[in-house]
Amino acid sequence: MNRKLFLASTMSSALVACSPIGTALNNNAEFHKLLSAPQGLDHAIIGTRGLAREYRDADVMRDFPLTGLPTPTDSSYAELLASHFAGYALIVDGAVANPQKFSLDRLAKMQRVAQITRHDCVEGWSAVGKWAGVRLRDVLAVVRPLPTARFAIFHCMDRDDQGTPYYESLDMHEAMHPQALLATSLNDAPLTADHGAPVRLKVPTQLGYKSAKWVARIEFAATFASLYGGKGGYWEDQGYEWYAGI
């Protein structure tokens, strides 16, 4: 199955897939077949070495859509928001030589990059946005993952109505991708709470659910098997394919 066909069929059969009501799709055999069949092939042929296309300013969609779990409303997030994230520090730990915390000030002192790329959500929408922030690989260069680290696991601040937190993971190759960004701004404005403030992942080479919002912690580990449902991500635990390359 070629890439376009894979994408088109995934999109058309998954119209509500990353909203909570879309979990019905997990019982849909056809949907599973589409998501699982091309995995090995897809990774081998397309890989993540290639760059996602970058667009021009004129292509940017000003009202970037919103989806996914609701913006956190708990008191700790409310306090962070009220203080403009003064108390926020991104924890980066696990299998690393040099575990660190990154305040927003510290992130702001690192090399800033911007990218205008297309976000593809399995719900069937795409949107071009201008994301700016710090390359994930620059954070890796500071913390120095150990040889045992095979995955970067992103722990988020939101939870579903069962209390299960959102999380995601990338392999080390994807984490080193030059377009994998820890974004702090969207369309030339600071990231809003709804879009994942203060820091979200933006990975334009992967389907939208990989681009974790409200990231509190990045953990490096040899495996994600013992976390939550064991499949490496919130939606993966409900049947989505772990590899979401486009």
Ligand SMILES: Nc1nc2c(c(=O)[nH]1)N[C@H]1C(S)=C(S)[C@@H](COP(=O)(O)O)O[C@H]1N2
């Ligand atoms: N923490 C968290 N990150 C998340 C989600 C979520 O529910 N929680 N939804 C994902 C999905 S499915 C998509 S398409 C994008 C949507 O990002 P946006 O709401 O900023 O458009 O965020 C992704 N990251």
Ligand SMILES: [Mo]
């Ligand atoms: Mo999505």
